[in-house]
Amino acid sequence: MPFVDLQSEDDYASIHYITNSPFANVGSFDPEKPTVCILHPTFLDSSWVHAQFNDPRLDAEYNLIAFDMRVAGKSHARHSGKHDSWVDAADLAFCHQAxxxxxxxxLALETNSINCALRFAVLFPEMCLSLALCNAPAPTELKWIYTAHDELVQTWCFAEDLESYEHVAMEAVTFTLGPGTPPDLRDDLIAYWQCTLNPQKRMRVLEQANIVMNRTPLPAAAYPHITQPVLIIHGDSSEACPRKYAERMAQDLKAVLYTVKGGGGYLSIPPGTASIVNQVYAKFVSRLPHVRSDRVKPALTLAERMKDALGTLEAVTGDANVRSRDPLSPLSFSCLPEEVVQQQSEGLRAYRKGQTLAFLPLGPTGRPIRRYSERPRDDWFESKTEGMSYAGGRFFQEPNGRTPNKAHSGDPISPDQGRLRRGNGFTPSSVEKLVIKGSMAKVVSSQPTLHNLFL
Known part of the structure; x- marks a missing residue:
């Protein structure tokens, strides 16, 4: 399998990638065709861009490549509290150079990929011809999503039986794709998560969640550096990514905004919206100047180019210490405050405890024990017609049992609010409290809702 190994004094990552070339590597790219890099959706990997790889409008006209981010898919990396979207952008640049x-x-799909792509365009403009962003997110996470993510991640990582894991995975499907997700797609998503993001890999879950929940806005000084053509494709029914933020980003970047009627989360995956995304994107790229894909030796050495990128990052962020960092380490590009790095590192250490002995929702063959649609329907997790389980309490309920009013909670959190929650959140003591002991009947009788369980 093709990998790019990134090694430095304080970091190691092995980045996996796929291509549409005959021999599954970049050496067999057609130099006559432009190259398109597809960045996969959040909490998924490059295996979920098959709708783009299998579309002749893209596959026949372009060299396609997709990387697994450092804690996603087949990629592996040393876990770090410094990981943010600037680090992801540096990873992409290191791979591009290698x-x-x-x-x-x-083509960036959803929150983490979009934040990576924007930062890549700022620091490495000569490597980036254009940007296409699917479902532009808010600068920082929305308040109601921040709370839902917080509860979902902790419940997900410390599930102790198959029913508990399936229940939280189903909540995650509803949260990402919406309540109308087709059963087959829902089953495939849950099976994928069972294999790749189960409780025995909870450090990867937490590190990916940290990038989403603890993200910081792109500095205003960075926008003038993005001079490439930009297309924003936005679903008008996406609750997680309200349209007003796409409109604001389109104005800041002087981008073309295309709205997908009825489109929700993860536009690139459901067949109907995926086809629209591919069509709009193919038309967008076809109107840009044709650029060949000849492989040429970079004019600067890797260290020199990354040193220049650190200089750009210093100018954009105003941090005078950035340029002096190690240019050969992707972690040198991290822009997280020191207190956030420390809190994320503490959370990762807490989640590492007992990870190898955690519940594994797989059979002896390493495959899911059953499809979600094949589960028994007489257990306490069975959903009623109104979407409520017998246990009561969904992750999107307020303590009084009502669904939160997203019209009043659709504002982003402030950086101070995020730091406050992070400081009180992922600590060893709080992790211990998440392990529910005893019979399920006792849990239900003693706890009115799952929502209150983690507050």
Whole structure:
């Protein structure tokens, strides 16, 4: 399998990638075709961009490449509290240099990929020909989503039986794709998460969640550096990514905004909206100047180019200490405050405790024990017609049992609010409290809702 190994004094990552070339590597790219890099959706990997790889409008006209981010899919990396979207952008640049890729168009799918793509365009403009962003997120996470993510992640990582895990995974499907997700797609998503993001891999879950929940806005000084053509494709029914933020980003970037009627979360995955995304994107790229994909030796050495990128990052952020960092380490590009790095590191250490002995929702063959749609329907997790389980309490309820009014909670959190929650959240003591002991009947009788369980 193709991998790019990134090694430095304080970091190690092995980044996996796939291509549509005959021999599954960049050496067999057609130099006559432009190159398109697809960044996969949050909490998924490059295996979930098959709707783009299998579409002849893209596959036949472009060299396609997709990387698994450092804690997703087949990629592996040393876990770090410094990991943010600037680090993801540096990873992408290191891979671009190592593979001697030509300048490429970027198709970024959902929150983490979009934040990575924007920062990549700022620091490495000669590597990026254009940007296409699907479902532009808010600068920081929305308050109601922050709370839901907080509860979902902790419940997900410390599930102790199959029913508990399936229940929280179903909540995650509803949260990401919406309540109308087709059963087959829902089953595939839950099966994927069972194999790749189960409680025995909870450090990967937490690190990916940290990137989403603890993100910081792109500095205003960075926007003038993004001079590439930009397309924003936005679903008008996405509750997690309200349209007003896409409109604001389109104005800041002087981008073209295309709205997908009825489109919700993860536009690139459901067949109907995925086809629309591919069509709009293919038309967008076809109107740009044609650029060949000849592999050429970079004019600067890797250390020199990354040193220049650190200089740009210093100018954008105003941090005078950035330029002096190690240019050969992707972690040098992290822009998280020191207190956040420390809190994320503490959370990762807490989640590491007992990880290898955690519940594994797989059979002896390493495959899911059953499909979600094949589960018994007479247990306490069975959903009623109104969407409530017998246990009561969904992750999107307030303590009084009502669904939160997103019209009043659709504002982003402030950085101070995020730091406050982070400081009181992922600590060893709080992790211990999440392990529910005893029979399920006792849990139900003693706890009115799952929502209150983690407050």
């Amino acid at each position: 593979l001697a890729l030509a300048p490429m168009h970027i």
